[in-house]
Amino acid sequence: MPRSVNHVASRAKRKRILKLTRGYFGARKNVWTVAKNTWEKGLTYAFRDRRNKKRNFRALWIQRINAGARIEGLSYSRLMGGLKEAGIEINRKVLADLAMNNPEAFKAIIAKAKK
Numbered sequence: 725m726p727r728s729v730n731h732v733a734s735r736a737k738r739k740r741i742l743k744l745t746r747g748y749f750g751a752r753k754n755v756w757t758v759a760k761n762t763w764e765k766g767l768t769y770a771f772r773d774r775r776n777k778k779r780n781f782r783a784l785w786i787q788r789i790n791a792g793a794r795i796e797g798l799s800y801s802r803l804m805g806g807l808k809e810a811g812i813e814i815n816r817k818v819l820a821d822l823a824m825n826n827p828e829a830f831k832a833i834i835a836k837a838k839k
Contacts, residue, residue, distance in 0.1 A: 785820035792823030796834045806837030 738756055745752060745759040752762045790800035798806075807814065812833065822830040 782816065785816040788820040788823050789816060792827070792830050793834060796831060798834060798838065803834060803837050806839075807833070810836050810839065812836060 741763050742754065742756070742759055745763050747753065748759070748762060751758045753759060786800060789803065793800055793803040814833070819830070819833070822833065
């Protein structure tokens with residue numbers, strides 16, 4: 725009896741992955757084994773970088789807060805310490821947004837932190 729293989733399903737699987745690798749350079753887009761390896765490696769990068777994105781944004785917010793605080797004659801660490809002592813619980817994302825887009829409100833927060 726001849727060997728039975730589900731060619732429809734295996735072909736569909738290959739087509740799906742080759743469609744996902746469209747736009748890649750060289751053999752990465754049309755050679756099955758290379759494309760599959762590239763696609764799998766891309767998934768690991770995506771997993772890693774979803775976590776790195778959070779780190780990068782936190783670093784960006786800290787830089788923006790520091791720049792806004794230094795204009796007012798205060799360092800980032802002194803500002804954050806002052807906010808903690810004043811009992812102001814505001815996260816870095818909102819603080820950075822205030823420093824960039826609403827300097828008057830940011831100045832008021834710094835004034836409370838300086839006391």
